Amino acid sequence: MPSPIDLHSHSTVSDGLLMPQALVEHAAAQGVKVLSLTDHDDTAGLAIAAKVAAEHGMQLVNGVEISVTWRRRTIHVVGLRIDPDHAPLRDGLEKIRAGRHVRAQGIAASLEKFGIAGSLEGAYAHASQGIISRAHFARYLIEQGYASNFKSLFKRYLVKGKPGYFEHHWATLEEAITWIAGSGGVAVLAHPGRYDIGRTNMLLLLEEFRNLGGTAIEVVTGSHTTDQFQEYAKLAHMFGFKASMGSDYHGPGGYLEMGRLPDLPRGCIPVWQDWPETQSLNNLR
Numbered sequence: 001m002p003s004p005i006d007l008h009s010h011s012t013v014s015d016g017l018l019m020p021q022a023l024v025e026h027a028a029a030q031g032v033k034v035l036s037l038t039d040h041d042d043t044a045g046l047a048i049a050a051k052v053a054a055e056h057g058m059q060l061v062n063g064v065e066i067s068v069t070w071r072r073r074t075i076h077v078v079g080l081r082i083d084p085d086h087a088p089l090r091d092g093l094e095k096i097r098a099g100r101h102v103r104a105q106g107i108a109a110s111l112e113k114f115g116i117a118g119s120l121e122g123a124y125a126h127a128s129q130g131i132i133s134r135a136h137f138a139r140y141l142i143e144q145g146y147a148s149n150f151k152s153l154f155k156r157y158l159v160k161g162k163p164g165y166f167e168h169h170w171a172t173l174e175e176a177i178t179w180i181a182g183s184g185g186v187a188v189l190a191h192p193g194r195y196d197i198g199r200t201n202m203l204l205l206l207e208e209f210r211n212l213g214g215t216a217i218e219v220v221t222g223s224h225t226t227d228q229f230q231e232y233a234k235l236a237h238m239f240g241f242k243a244s245m246g247s248d249y250h251g252p253g254g255y256l257e258m259g260r261l262p263d264l265p266r267g268c269i270p271v272w273q274d275w276p277e278t279q280s281l282n283n284l285r
């Protein structure tokens, strides 16, 4: 039976395709009972998502996915049960969003040098509500016929060494964890299996994450293979991290559907273990 818990998802506030209301309704239809909306660097969808969730008898966990630069690489830290009104978190996210606008201009300028004009306006046309992201550039460039799908578009245009790549510095790992923990939330290392950094650096990252106050990692995520579920369950155990799970749903078409994730591997301590939001589930099971 798929898990009724999904602690990682995106709406149109970041680079998802469904408005927060529609995202929550979709989650409900897929059998999700406890959902976290974790838009990139923006919490603007949480209030309406919580309202709609309540109407559907679901629990909405306030979340965010913070962009971080760690040793010149981009990693993501999910904050769960955050307080979006906590001033350092709110101000920190605002600064990241401002940086995204500057970076978008850099991406557009790089593409322009390569002979692709109009991408700034084109990308913003896809960014309806909140942050501007590479995903919006990707949607515009696909629309213009530069590739037929996201994966090949990113590979050919938006990653290091490609025409639309523009180096950017996000928050530090320490900032992200401090903002999240300071707001009363739990800092979760997102989809560790996606970082192509080798075993030694992964152990370093996990150690540093723990030393700075991180307490959980994603074990079951749409970004991991089933082998990686086991691999990161082991690492969570080794480092004393709790385990999180989430689809990282971005909308219909090409993304992993919600409500399809398996339970955490045996031996994992769920990050939601003593959350009030999951009490009704425990009673059902």
Ligand code: AMP
Residues within 6 Å of the ligand: 015, 040, 067, 132, 133, 134, 135, 150, 151, 154, 155, 250
């Ligand atoms: P940004 O935070 O602006 O750098 O945008 C990153 C977003 O683009 C991620 O959150 C994903 O939604 C999407 N993305 C990044 N890399 C890929 C990829 N290789 N294939 C598909 N989507 C990607």
Ligand code: MN
Residues within 6 Å of the ligand: 010, 015, 040, 135, 250
């Ligand atoms: Mn995304």
Ligand code: MN
Residues within 6 Å of the ligand: 065, 076, 190, 191
């Ligand atoms: Mn991510």
Ligand code: MN
Residues within 6 Å of the ligand: 008, 009, 010, 065, 248
């Ligand atoms: Mn995500």
